[in-house]
Amino acid sequence: MINCELFTCDAATKKLYEKAKKERIDTVWDRALAMQPQCGFGEMGLCCTNCSMGPCRIVKVSDDGPKAGICGATEDTIASRNFARAVAAGSAAHSDHGRDIALALYHATGKIRVKDEEKLFKIAGEWGIAVEGKDASRIAREVAEKALSEFGKIFGKLLFLKRAPHKRQNLWDELGVAPEAIDREIVEVLHSTHMGSDADYRNIIRQAIRAALSDGWGGSMIGTELSDVLFGTPVPRKVEANLGVLKKECVNIVVHGHEPTLSEAIVMAARDPELLELAKKQGAEGINVVGMCCTGNEIAMRHGIPMAGDFFQQELAIVTGAVEAMIVDVQCIMPSLATVAKCYHTKLITTSPKAKVPGAIHMEFDEQKGLDIAKRIVKEAVMNFKNRKGEVYIPDVKSEGEIGYSLEAIIKILDRVTNSFAHPSGTVKPLVDAIKSGVLRGAVAIVGCNNHKQPHNSCHVTLAKELLRRDILVVTTGCGAHSCIKAGLMSKEARKYCGKGLATVCELLDIPPVLHMGSCVDISRILVLLSEVANYMGVDISDLPVAAAAPEWMSEKAQSIGLYAVASGIYVVLGVSPAVTGSENVTNYLTKDLESVLGGRFEIEKDPVKAAEKIAVHIENKRKRLGI
Numbered sequence: 350m351i352n353c354e355l356f357t358c359d360a361a362t363k364k365l366y367e368k369a370k371k372e373r374i375d376t377v378w379d380r381a382l383a384m385q386p387q388c389g390f391g392e393m394g395l396c397c398t399n400c401s402m403g404p405c406r407i408v409k410v411s412d413d414g415p416k417a418g419i420c421g422a423t424e425d426t427i428a429s430r431n432f433a434r435a436v437a438a439g440s441a442a443h444s445d446h447g448r449d450i451a452l453a454l455y456h457a458t459g460k461i462r463v464k465d466e467e468k469l470f471k472i473a474g475e476w477g478i479a480v481e482g483k484d485a486s487r488i489a490r491e492v493a494e495k496a497l498s499e500f501g502k503i504f505g506k507l508l509f510l511k512r513a514p515h516k517r518q519n520l521w522d523e524l525g526v527a528p529e530a531i532d533r534e535i536v537e538v539l540h541s542t543h544m545g546s547d548a549d550y551r552n553i554i555r556q557a558i559r560a561a562l563s564d565g566w567g568g569s570m571i572g573t574e575l576s577d578v579l580f581g582t583p584v585p586r587k588v589e590a591n592l593g594v595l596k597k598e599c600v601n602i603v604v605h606g607h608e609p610t611l612s613e614a615i616v617m618a619a620r621d622p623e624l625l626e627l628a629k630k631q632g633a634e635g636i637n638v639v640g641m642c643c644t645g646n647e648i649a650m651r652h653g654i655p656m657a658g659d660f661f662q663q664e665l666a667i668v669t670g671a672v673e674a675m676i677v678d679v680q681c682i683m684p685s686l687a688t689v690a691k692c693y694h695t696k697l698i699t700t701s702p703k704a705k706v707p708g709a710i711h712m713e714f715d716e717q718k719g720l721d722i723a724k725r726i727v728k729e730a731v732m733n734f735k736n737r738k739g740e741v742y743i744p745d746v747k748s749e750g751e752i753g754y755s756l757e758a759i760i761k762i763l764d765r766v767t768n769s770f771a772h773p774s775g776t777v778k779p780l781v782d783a784i785k786s787g788v789l790r791g792a793v794a795i796v797g798c799n800n801h802k803q804p805h806n807s808c809h810v811t812l813a814k815e816l817l818r819r820d821i822l823v824v825t826t827g828c829g830a831h832s833c834i835k836a837g838l839m840s841k842e843a844r845k846y847c848g849k850g851l852a853t854v855c856e857l858l859d860i861p862p863v864l865h866m867g868s869c870v871d872i873s874r875i876l877v878l879l880s881e882v883a884n885y886m887g888v889d890i891s892d893l894p895v896a897a898a899a900p901e902w903m904s905e906k907a908q909s910i911g912l913y914a915v916a917s918g919i920y921v922v923l924g925v926s927p928a929v930t931g932s933e934n935v936t937n938y939l940t941k942d943l944e945s946v947l948g949g950r951f952e953i954e955k956d957p958v959k960a961a962e963k964i965a966v967h968i969e970n971k972r973k974r975l976g977i
């Protein structure tokens with residue numbers, strides 16, 4: 350058995366891991382242990398299966414053994430191709446999510462009222478859609494159509510690229526990396542990395558950059574913006590977090606995955622009086638919906654629904670014995686859930702045609718009949734309450750924090766301290782002033798997943814604390830956000846971790862020092878915030894005293910995010926190395942050379958304390974260059 354004191358800093362996780370062991374349930378950590386030693390070729394990116402002459406692998410540890418694939422592909426070609434394909438898959442996942450939101454908006458028009466008309470009109474204006482004489486429903490349809498055409502339009506660049514500072518847009522044009530249509534960029538990576546196509550690692554990474562940018566400034570941004578239009582732009586609110594939010598006396602429903610279309614409908618359905626009545630008839634006190642992973646972020650930001658847990662807590666939620674249904678859609682759903690659910694009474698319900706799991710019940714979700722299907726799914730959960738068996742144990746571990754810091758919310762907060770006589774409201778001026786004066790040294794985005802190669806949550810939390818004490822503001826999304834809220838970093842009390850400058854800023858603005866900006870597609874909010882700051886200062890994103898970190902990342906999506914951040918001019922510190930280290934050239938290109946081309950680069954640093962030191966040095970260098 351593994352010593353869970355070492356692998357996580359989260360108390361609820363430790364307690365439930367003990368229960369899992371007692372009940373002989375295998376978790377992600379047990380399977381990771383069984384997987385050791387992991388394949389060195391794969392880890393270094395030196396294994397190729399791109400054609401059936403392979404698999405081929407390059408031997409690095411000794412002089413003997415192949416130094417090229419059967420076709421002659423070198424380590425540089427193989428490692429860069431593998432990396433590019435991972436980026437393309439990540440970009441595909443985010444972007445297909447964005448497309449589904451656009452489709453949902455398209456089909457919703459005329460049936461429901463969109464929640465944020467102001468944002469709808471703003472996007473219409475940005476995209477050159479005439480609004481005069483049209484009602485919101487017609488404009489919504491035209492915006493949705495335009496968004497959908499971003500995926501496959503024949504000519505022209507992505508519309509949202511215009512949100513970037515001019516210098517950045519010009520640089521992308523010069524380098525030939527400005528993406529055209531989202532699907533096409535992803536297809537081109539798959540084509541150019543096909544056996545016998547591109548063999549030049551720099552050119553392979555150039556194409557990967559196009560696919561990554563089409564995620565951050567395309568698919569993800571469409572996902573975020575149109576979700577806001579449909580379901581409302583997040584505003585600050587309090588929520589509870591961690592597995593202690595499950596309630597023993599209630600029907601517990603965990604919604605897990607990514608797309609707010611499903612979770613929004615489940616949240617509505619769970620408030621249906623008939624279903625509540627039915628729950629009472631089954632002996633429950635009510636229906637308790639909680640969210641997991643990015644879906645957890647989405648519904649917490651918009652409805653204050655508790656954030657039950659992160660990627661590594663999904664199995665443990667079921668181990669409580671208190672979950673009547675875990676409802677999932679796409680991405681980050683461990684197939685193991687079906688096996689774990691079998692040992693309890695929990696129903697695992699898949700809802701997307703893109704993600705079925707053997708052993709789960711499939712109830713396909715269709716936005717057009719959203720609420721009806723959601724009610725049927727919730728009913729399944731309610732009727733399952735009386736089937737609980739074995740020990741129900743919900744650890745008494747939860748914390749509270751303030752979340753919901755969309756860009757619009759941040760600007761509203763900044764307006765509070767803007768002197769309205771001297772300065773117009775609605776700008777980032779107070780933030781820029783704080784950075785210029787040095788009260789705030791800079792800002793860092795801590796994002797990404799959990800990975801058994803790093804201690805769970807503690808890398809996110811240690812890094813955040815190290816930055817706060819250096820007067821560096823932290824923004825976060827995804828499972829990084831779950832880590833931070835669980836550790837109490839999104840509460841006002843967290844000011845105790847801050848340096849004097851940051852503590853003062855937080856007090857003045859009445860904000861926590863770690864700002865929750867949403868799910869992983871919502872990293873696009875951070876791109877827009879950075880663009881606003883850079884534009885206000887008349888510089889490029891790469892000039893700003895900022896950085897990003899993914900200390901526990903694992904997914905292909907994270908590789909796409911990392912690369913679009915680098916290509917947007919950001920210094921990105923990864924706690925887990927991407928599978929490229931078998932090629933010195935590719936590794937050097939990503940961690941060194943790219944900086945002179947794009948202004949951003951990767952850094953690989955496992956230790957969060959050292960990562961914070963490196964980030965602080967980077968931020969001070971940027972400040973010096975700006976002369977502040």
Ligand code: XCC
Binds near residue numbers: 796797799828907
């Ligand atoms: Fe998945 Fe988005 Fe990673 Fe969490 S942070 S493990 S990708 S849920 Ni996005």
Ligand code: SF4
Binds near residue numbers: 398417
């Ligand atoms: Fe081997 Fe080349 Fe085929 Fe890859 S593409 S499996 S390196 S022969």
